[in-house]
Amino acid sequence: xxxxxxxxxxxxxxxxxxxxxxxxxxxxxxxxxxxxxxxxxxxxxxxxxxxxxxxxxxxxxxxxxxxxxxxxxxxxxxxxxxxxxxxxxxxxxxxxxxxxxxxxxxxxxxxxxxxxxxxxxxxxxxxxxxxxxxxxxxxxxxxxxxxxxxxxxxxxxxxxxxxxxxxxxxxxxxxxxxxxxxxxxxxxxxxxxxxxxxxxxxxxxxxxxxxxxxxxxxxxxxxxxxxxxxxxxxxxxxxxxxxxxxxxxxxxxxxxxxxxxxxxxxxxxxxxxxxxxxxxxxxxxxxxx
Numbered sequence: 001x002x003x004x005x006x007x008x009x010x011x012x013x014x015x016x017x018x019x020x021x022x023x024x025x026x027x028x029x030x031x032x033x034x035x036x037x038x039x040x041x042x043x044x045x046x047x048x049x050x051x052x053x054x055x056x057x058x059x060x061x062x063x064x065x066x067x068x069x070x071x072x073x074x075x076x077x078x079x080x081x082x083x084x085x086x087x088x089x090x091x092x093x094x095x096x097x098x099x100x101x102x103x104x105x106x107x108x109x110x111x112x113x114x115x116x117x118x119x120x121x122x123x124x125x126x127x128x129x130x131x132x133x134x135x136x137x138x139x140x141x142x143x144x145x146x147x148x149x150x151x152x153x154x155x156x157x158x159x160x161x162x163x164x165x166x167x168x169x170x171x172x173x174x175x176x177x178x179x180x181x182x183x184x185x186x187x188x189x190x191x192x193x194x195x196x197x198x199x200x201x202x203x204x205x206x207x208x209x210x211x212x213x214x215x216x217x218x219x220x221x222x223x224x225x226x227x228x229x230x231x232x233x234x235x236x237x238x239x240x241x242x243x244x245x246x247x248x249x250x251x252x253x254x255x256x257x258x259x260x261x262x263x264x265x266x267x268x269x270x271x272x273x274x275x276x277x278x279x280x281x282x283x284x285x286x287x288x289x
Contacts, residue, residue, distance in 0.1 A: 009185030016186050023186060024193045031180055031198060032118040037111055038083055043267075044090035051086075056106075058130045059123070064113035065131060068093050068103040074139040075102035076279055077161070079128060081145025081168070085112030088266060092142065095272045099280055104135045108147075121173075121213045122206055124150035128159065137161070140279035144168055144266060145237060146176070149215055152245075156218040164220055165275045167229045168262050171241040172214035173199075179236045215245055222250035227278040229255045229271055236262040253278075 015023040040048045051066035066086050078089045086105035093103045109116035109123050140163040143151035148169030177195050202209045220226045230242030246254040
């Protein structure tokens with residue numbers, strides 16, 4: 001879970017008690033402030049450095065793209081999550097290369113080496129479509145956290161791919177808001193006012209944003225075999241959300257891991273093996289008790 005200073009959490013708790021409307025407005029501003037991009041982890045540096053890099057224009061921003069492996073081989077698109085970047089998939093990149101697949105990823109707007117000041121699931125979907133147009137087609141898509149949500153919604157909107165792996169994915173707008181309020185220490189009683197405020201002030205022309213960003217009511221279609229991967233110790237994307245997504249998605253499978261949390265799950269060898277097995281359909285995914 002991203003670190004939030006204790007003083008910030010205390011401030012929001014106090015403000016929520018004495019001036020709830022002000023707390024909601026300040027929380028909404030904070031919600032859009034990503035701060036400095038996440039650095040490339042030392043463990044991911046070698047994979048990051050050997051990527052073939054490019055840039056794409058997406059809604060006036062410059063989006064950094066990355067490609068690994070044989071450019072003539074079928075390619076898998078990797079979509080990172082909130083406050084992350086493409087290099088966070090380093091272990092999966094290597095594993096996909098080893099089975100002969102190409103790999104493409106990108107830094108979302110306001111993330112990594114891309115430009116911008118804020119990003120929503122709608123922005124992430126726009127980047128997914130732009131990367132497809134420039135680097136696709138893709139035989140499979142793997143998304144983590146917000147990236148899994150955006151990719152799943154894109155698939156619902158007929159994004160063309162054959163298979164999908166969704167790791168630590170929130171169910172939608174309300175789940176994102178719930179996670180954020182829990183992160184900053186605000187009470188659940190302010191969930192509805194916060195959601196209404198963010199929806200009213202959401203950038204762009206999208207209306208009914210809470211309904212639009214909902215992967216339970218807009219599930220991945222049955223034509224795309226889907227594997228949901230979720231850790232039971234994830235404090236950002238709660239396990240119940242994965243069960244709801246699994247139930248709402250025809251023909252999907254659910255892999256539950258233990259003790260990996262929200263981000264370390266991407267480094268787990270069994271999770272990487274399950275993702276590779278699913279996108280290649282060469283063997284059944286690992287199932288843990």
